[in-house]
Amino acid sequence: TPNLDRMAKEGIRFTRHYSGSTVCAPSRCVLMTGLHTGHARIRGNGPGQLQPDDLTFVKVLQKHGYQTGCFCKWGIGNPPPLDDPQCHGFDEFYGYINMYHAHNFYPEFNVHNGRKVKLRNVLYDDWRARRIGPQYEGAGVAKVAVDYAPKMIADRLINYIRNAGADKSKPFFAYYALNIPHANNEAGGEKRIGLDGMRVPDWGSHANLDIPDQEKGFARMIDYIDQEVGRILTILKELKIDENTIVMFSSDNGPHQEGRHKMEFFDSNGPLRGMKRDLYEGGIRVPFIARWPGSVPVKKINHHISGFQDMFPTLLELAQIELELEVDGISMVPTLLGKKGQRKHDYLYWEFGERGGATAVLKGDWKGVRRNTRKNPKGPIEIYNLKNDLAERTNLAENQKALVAEFNAVLKREHVSQE
Known part of the structure; x- marks a missing residue:
C-alpha cells in the first residue's frame, strides 16, 4: 500500500483509534452524529432509519457554505430511503444507499441523488426474485458482470473533487465511504461463480499466486483502495489545494471473514483478539491516518485514544464552526495540529446486539x-x-x-x- 504508507509518512498515524461499532451501519451513524452506540439512533444492522432531527456534522458544514459530496456506501439504517444522504446534508451522492445492495460489486443499478441509474450488469434471475423490496433490492449475484461499481464510484469521487476544488468561492467536504474490501456475502455461497465473494475485474499481480481466488480478490481490493488514495492526493496537488485540505483514512470495523475470505490468511487482526462483530480490540480498533501538509506534523505516531464520535467536533473546529449541541465526541484538533491542550475521554463505550x-x-x-x-x-x-x-x-x-x-x-x- 504505497499511497497509504505515504499518507502515514506525511502525517500522523494513530494507534488507538476506535470505530463507532463493530459493523457498518451503527459505526457510520456514530461517525455522522457524534453519538456513541448507547445514544445513537442506529445501533445495529437491523431495521431502523435516521430521523429528520438527527443532526449530522455534514448538515452543519452545508449550512455554513460547504459543498458536500458522499460517494460509495451510505448504509446508515436498514433500509434508508434513496434520498437519505441529501436529507442529512449531502448536495451530491453517488453509489449504494442500502448495505445489502453494497454487498454486490456488480449491481444492476447505482443511486445518484435519490434516483436509480441503470448499469449493464444483470443478476441471476433467482437472485433477483429473492432480493426484492427496499431492504434487499439490488443485492445478489450478477450473471452478467460488466460494470464494476467501486471503480465507477471512485471516478465520480475524483470528478467531484476536481470540480468542487476548482470552485474557489466555497470550501468542500468529500466523504468516500468505501464498500471494499467487504465481501459479497451472497456470492460466497454461489457455485455458479466459484463461491467467490471477493469478486473483482482482475487479480492483477496476484493472478498467478497459488492462493484461493477469494484471497486474490481481497488482495486486489486493497490494491484498489490504495490506488484511489493515490488519485485523491494527486488531484489535490494538481488543484494546488494540497496544503489547504486535510485527508483522513480509517475503517468502520475490524477485519471480516465473509464471502469465503479467511481473516487469518493475511493475519488481518495481527495481535488483536476478535474481528468484525466482536467488541474485543480486533473488532473495533481500526487504522486512522491524517495528512495535511504544513499543518499536521509529519512522520508521527500518536497513541491518543480517539473514536468515530470525535469526528463531529473535530471537523467543525477545523472549519471554524462553533459546536452548538452536546455530542459524545471530543475535538482532536490539538493533537492533529501538534499543539497542547488535548482533552481526553474518561471512557469510550460500545453496545452491540448481534451474537x-x-x-x-x-x-x-x-x-x-x-x-x-x-x-x-x-x-x-x-x-x-x-x-x-x-x-x-x-x-x-x-x-x-x-x-x-x-x-x-x-x-x-x-x-x-x-x-
Whole structure:
C-alpha cells in the first residue's frame, strides 16, 4: 500500500483509534452524529432509519457554505430511503444507499441523488426474485458482470473533487465511504461463480499466486483502495489545494471473514483478539491516518485514544464552526495540529446486539467487556489491561473488583433505551 504508507509518512498515524461499532451501519451513524452506540439512533444492522432531527456534522458544514459530496456506501439504517444522504446534508451522492445492495460489486443499478441509474450488469434471475423490496433490492449475484461499481464510484469521487476544488468561492467536504474490501456475502455461497465473494475485474499481480481466488480478490481490493488514495492526493496537488485540505483514512470495523475470505490468511487482526462483530480490540480498533501538509506534523505516531464520535467536533473546529449541541465526541484538533491542550475521554463505550449481545467500556489501558447481554444483561464483566495484554487473553476481573463496579456503573449510565 504505497499511497497509504505515504499518507502515514506525511502525517500522523494513530494507534488507538476506535470505530463507532463493530459493523457498518451503527459505526457510520456514530461517525455522522457524534453519538456513541448507547445514544445513537442506529445501533445495529437491523431495521431502523435516521430521523429528520438527527443532526449530522455534514448538515452543519452545508449550512455554513460547504459543498458536500458522499460517494460509495451510505448504509446508515436498514433500509434508508434513496434520498437519505441529501436529507442529512449531502448536495451530491453517488453509489449504494442500502448495505445489502453494497454487498454486490456488480449491481444492476447505482443511486445518484435519490434516483436509480441503470448499469449493464444483470443478476441471476433467482437472485433477483429473492432480493426484492427496499431492504434487499439490488443485492445478489450478477450473471452478467460488466460494470464494476467501486471503480465507477471512485471516478465520480475524483470528478467531484476536481470540480468542487476548482470552485474557489466555497470550501468542500468529500466523504468516500468505501464498500471494499467487504465481501459479497451472497456470492460466497454461489457455485455458479466459484463461491467467490471477493469478486473483482482482475487479480492483477496476484493472478498467478497459488492462493484461493477469494484471497486474490481481497488482495486486489486493497490494491484498489490504495490506488484511489493515490488519485485523491494527486488531484489535490494538481488543484494546488494540497496544503489547504486535510485527508483522513480509517475503517468502520475490524477485519471480516465473509464471502469465503479467511481473516487469518493475511493475519488481518495481527495481535488483536476478535474481528468484525466482536467488541474485543480486533473488532473495533481500526487504522486512522491524517495528512495535511504544513499543518499536521509529519512522520508521527500518536497513541491518543480517539473514536468515530470525535469526528463531529473535530471537523467543525477545523472549519471554524462553533459546536452548538452536546455530542459524545471530543475535538482532536490539538493533537492533529501538534499543539497542547488535548482533552481526553474518561471512557469510550460500545453496545452491540448481534451474537447474543455485548457491551464494552475503555478507560485508558483498561478494557471491560460484557458478553451475552441479551440473555444476561447484568452478567459478568471481563477486565483486561491492554498495556500488558493487548490480545485480551487474561481476564483480571477477580482481582479488579473496584474496576468491575466502576465499569458496571458506566455501562448502566451510558445506555439510553430506545423503547
